[in-house]
Amino acid sequence: MADVMTESETDVAVVGGGPAGLHAALVLARGGLSVTLIDESDTLGGQYYKRRAEQLAVAFGDFRPRGTELIREVRDAGVVCRTGTLVWGAEDGGRTLFTSDVRTGVLGRVRARATVAATGAYERSLPFPGWTLPGVVTPGLALHLATMDRVPVGSRVVLAGTGPFLLPVACALLEAGAGIEALAELNHPYRPRPSAVAGALRQPARLAEAARYLLTLARHGVRVEQGARVLAAYGDTQVTAVDIAGADGTVRRVETDALCVGFGFRPSTELPRLLGCRTQPDRTGTEQLPVVDADGATSVDGLYVAGDCAGIAGVHAAGVRGQLAARAILRRLAPGRTPVRVAGLRRRARALDRFAALADRLYPLPAEAVADIPDATQVCRCEGVTAGEIRQAVATGWNDLHGAKAATRAGMGPCQGRECGHIVAALARRDEAEGFAARMPIRPLPMAATVEGQEVR
Amino acid sequence: MSAGKRVRPLPETVTVTIDGTPGQAWAGQSVTAVLVSAGIWSLRRNPVNGQLRGPFCGMGVCLECEVTIDGRPGSRSCTEHVTDGMDIRTATHG
Numbered sequence: 065m066a067d068v069m070t071e072s073e074t075d076v077a078v079v080g081g082g083p084a085g086l087h088a089a090l091v092l093a094r095g096g097l098s099v100t101l102i103d104e105s106d107t108l109g110g111q112y113y114k115r116r117a118e119q120l121a122v123a124f125g126d127f128r129p130r131g132t133e134l135i136r137e138v139r140d141a142g143v144v145c146r147t148g149t150l151v152w153g154a155e156d157g158g159r160t161l162f163t164s165d166v167r168t169g170v171l172g173r174v175r176a177r178a179t180v181a182a183t184g185a186y187e188r189s190l191p192f193p194g195w196t197l198p199g200v201v202t203p204g205l206a207l208h209l210a211t212m213d214r215v216p217v218g219s220r221v222v223l224a225g226t227g228p229f230l231l232p233v234a235c236a237l238l239e240a241g242a243g244i245e246a247l248a249e250l251n252h253p254y255r256p257r258p259s260a261v262a263g264a265l266r267q268p269a270r271l272a273e274a275a276r277y278l279l280t281l282a283r284h285g286v287r288v289e290q291g292a293r294v295l296a297a298y299g300d301t302q303v304t305a306v307d308i309a310g311a312d313g314t315v316r317r318v319e320t321d322a323l324c325v326g327f328g329f330r331p332s333t334e335l336p337r338l339l340g341c342r343t344q345p346d347r348t349g350t351e352q353l354p355v356v357d358a359d360g361a362t363s364v365d366g367l368y369v370a371g372d373c374a375g376i377a378g379v380h381a382a383g384v385r386g387q388l389a390a391r392a393i394l395r396r397l398a399p400g401r402t403p404v405r406v407a408g409l410r411r412r413a414r415a416l417d418r419f420a421a422l423a424d425r426l427y428p429l430p431a432e433a434v435a436d437i438p439d440a441t442q443v444c445r446c447e448g449v450t451a452g453e454i455r456q457a458v459a460t461g462w463n464d465l466h467g468a469k470a471a472t473r474a475g476m477g478p479c480q481g482r483e484c485g486h487i488v489a490a491l492a493r494r495d496e497a498e499g500f501a502a503r504m505p506i507r508p509l510p511m512a513a514t515v516e517g518q519e520v521r
Numbered sequence: 522m523s524a525g526k527r528v529r530p531l532p533e534t535v536t537v538t539i540d541g542t543p544g545q546a547w548a549g550q551s552v553t554a555v556l557v558s559a560g561i562w563s564l565r566r567n568p569v570n571g572q573l574r575g576p577f578c579g580m581g582v583c584l585e586c587e588v589t590i591d592g593r594p595g596s597r598s599c600t601e602h603v604t605d606g607m608d609i610r611t612a613t614h615g
Contacts, residue, residue, distance in 0.1 A: 104581065105600065111580060117549025117602055123532040166600075186582045198562035198575030205553075205579025205599070213554030214547075301573055302562045445577075445585065448570040478584040483577075508584065510595070 070163075070172035074100040074144065076393055077161055077176035079151050079335060082110020083379045084371025085182035086134050087386030093141035095394040096401055100174055101143050104150040104166060104507065108135045110184055111204070112379045116212050127211055146174075151335065152505035154179075158339050158367040162504070169510040178366045178393045181336050182386060185329040185372035189483055190225070190433055191443050191451065194297030194306075195325070203233040203326040209240070216242035218322025222306050224248040224294045225326040226427045231277035231288075233324065238284050245318050247281070248292035248308050250327070250433075253426040254278065255290070270419060293433075297323050327429050329376045330486060336373070337502040339364050345497035346375055347424050350486055352499045358410050359392035360385055368393065377420035384413045434490040443491070444484040446477020454491045465500065468492040475500050478508055535605035552598035552609060553579065553586055564588050564598065565612045573613060588612070 076092050078085045081103035089101045101108070107115040113131025116124065126132055139145060146163070149172070153162035158179030163172040187202040194200065199218070203225065206217040210233075221242045223234055226249055234247055281288065291311030298305045303323050309315050336354045337343060342363035343352040353375050360368045368389040371382035388409050394401070437443065439452025449472045457471035465488060468474060474488045475481030481488070481500040489498045532547040539559060546555040553576045556564065563573040564586055576586035581600045589610040590596035598609070 106602070119549035120532050120547060123529050123547075125529070186580060187578060196567075196572060196574065198564070198573055201576060202578050205576060208551070208579045208599070209554050209557060213550045215550070215554040215558050217557065302575070445567075445574075445583065446569075448567055448572070479582060482582050 069170045071175075072100060072144075072172070073175045074098045075176065075397055076100075076178050076180065077102065077158070077174050078180045078182060079161065080110065080182035080184055080371070080373070081105070081108035081135075081145070081147070082182060082184050082371060082382065083112055083134075084184070084373075084382035084386035084389075085110070085180065086113070086138050087383045088180045088182060088368075088370055088390040089143045089386075090134070090138050090141055091387050091390035092393060093138070093143045095390070096398055097394065099143045100146060100176070101138065102146045102149050102151055102161070102163065102174070104148070106148050108138070108145060108147060112382075114208070114212060120212070120214065124214055150507045150509075152507045152509055154335060154339055157364045158335070164509050166510070177397055178368065180360075180368045180370055180386070180389050180393070181373055182369070182371045182382075183332040183335055183373045184382075185331050185376055186482060188327045188330045188429070188486065189325070190327050190429065191437050191441050191484075191487060192294055192296055192325075193438060193441050194299070194303065196442055196445050197297055197299050197303045198301065199299065199303035199321060200297050200323045200325065203230060203324045206242075206322065206324045207233045207236050210236040210242070211240075214240060216240040217324065218320065219243055220245045220320050221322045221324060222246045222248070222294075222308070222318055222320040223324045224250075224292070224306075224308070225324075225328075226250040226253075226429065227326065227328040228253075228274060228423060228427065229326065229328070231274060231281070234286060235277050235280045238280070238286070242322075244284070244286045245320055246289065246292075246308055247286055248289050248294060250291070250293050250429075251427050252290045252311075254288060294323070294325055327433075328427060329372060330482070331373050331376060332482075333369075333373055333499075334502040334506040336362055336364070336367060336369050337499070338504065338506055339367055341367060341369075347421055348428065349497050350429070350490070352497050358388070358413070359406070360389035361392055375417075375420070377416055381413065381416035381420060384409055384416060388413060431490070434487060437487070437491075443487050444472075444474035444477060444481075446479050446483075447473040447475075449474040449484075451487075451491060454488060458492050463492060465489045465492050465498040469500065480506075480508070535603060535607075537603050537605075537607040537609060539609045540611055546603045548604070549602050552588065552590065552596075552601045552603055552607075555603050556588075556598060556609070556611075561611065563611070563613045 075097035116127045161174040295307040342355040370385040370389040437451040462471040562575040586598040
């Protein structure tokens with residue numbers, strides 16, 4: 065084994081300091097257990113409760129103050145917060161976690177009696193010609209620049225893809241001073257069928273939120289074009305124009321200096337999958353999710369999942385799931401010390417799951433979207449592998465995900481298939497949702513971790 | 522939006538050097554934001570096909586935004602914040 069530089073023990077390790085991890089850590093620490101919360105970022109909060117840098121918060125104010133409050137509560141409760149630390153491996157059902165300091169590469173080992181994986185999600189992309197051009201980004205990047213850094217991603221921005229997330233991003237862009245040239249939503253969510261509306265009415269707060277965003281956009285003269293999609297992006301050294309196909313099939317070219325395209329989110333399930341927990345396809349049949357009970361317990365004893373890593377359901381569900389996982393662990397490790405009131409939380413979790421299912425129906429990624437990717441378009445950005453190369457490999461007999469990967473190198477680059485895995489799977493698919501195997505290191509390690517006398521096993 | 526109307530100080534500025542050229546940035550901004558503000562979108566070349574690449578995911582997943590920061594190659598510009606005197610180098614030649 066490698067020379068371990070730092071070693072610690074804790075009752076519970078929580079991986080990921082977003083809404084789910086923060087809520088879980090808080091309940092656990094208040095329940096009397098020692099908790100170590102590990103996050104790769106320099107600050108806690110995850111993506112939703114991202115912290116604006118202190119020097120910028122002085123000038124621009126706090127961002128989502130509820131996040132600040134939650135983080136303060138977590139620290140006050142005595143949670144050991146290990147930020148700037150990534151978890152690159154695990155064994156023994158998650159009771160041993162291998163860590164590395166993001167900057168120095170110093171290795172560490174955390175031993176715990178139970179582990180909560182609250183590793184969140186990342187954005188789902190869909191390749192199109194020109195998507196690797198500089199200036200073509202995810203909506204999440206545009207949101208980060210607008211909210212954290214107060215920098216508009218461009219002056220003539222095109223926003224496209226699908227999902228409720230496009231609306232807050234558009235509003236944040238306007239607030240940061242960006243102009244929006246077009247907002248192309250692939251689906252038709254804002255004139256839904258009555259059955260869908262009935263479902264949404266059970267979550268009036270979420271509905272009001274969407275209405276507020278739509279109103280802001282209307283006030284700025286930004287029209288949400290439904291049924292519209294990006295066909296291709298153009299530019300020499302960076303994006304300068306984009307072709308958008310409208311719902312009626314007409315194609316127009318729009319000049320732009322930043323194109324933001326996203327199709328929802330993919331759960332970040334590497335850690336639970338690495339530990340061998342049982343999985344099953346999600347509602348959309350495109351991702352493998354850990355199989356869990358009502359509290360987030362996986363098939364691996366002592367390993368729990370919470371938040372979007374257990375299935376995309378958003379910030380409110382993440383908080384509830386984090387609390388449920390924490391209470392289940394308290395019942396196990398500190399029996400008798402805690403009041404067991406989970407019926408209300410479980411009910412709320414089920415209601416939020418139903419709402420998430422509704423979002424899946426309103427903002428689907430249709431199968432033909434993958435079938436329509438032109439042969440010459442790169443699917444794997446890291447290794448520069450095109451859709452045509454993958455299709456050819458599949459036709460030659462490499463007709464499953466791993467075969468296609470072996471034959472083409474798609475998914476073997478530094479992002480480890482996080483950007484392309486779902487597309488390679490769809491191109492190679494026989495029948496079921498497949499994912500690249502999770503292998504150590506599940507996050508890229510700085511070279512320093514493998515030199516200077518240290519040896520990564 | 523009462524918070525927006527309150528008079529707040531402007532953020533502290535720092536000096537950073539991008540490919541040898543000094544410039545100003547707000548302390549605490551992400552390196553990506555400072556590069557984008559300066560109109561610099563191309564940060565590196567894909568090692569397989571030589572194509573120009575720039576920031577994409579903004580959350581440390583895609584690794585397309587790697588630059589050299591204070592001599593540390595492979596630093597993700599999206600997750601690093603600028604500090605006074607920081608040296609940032611892109612790798613778009615070749």
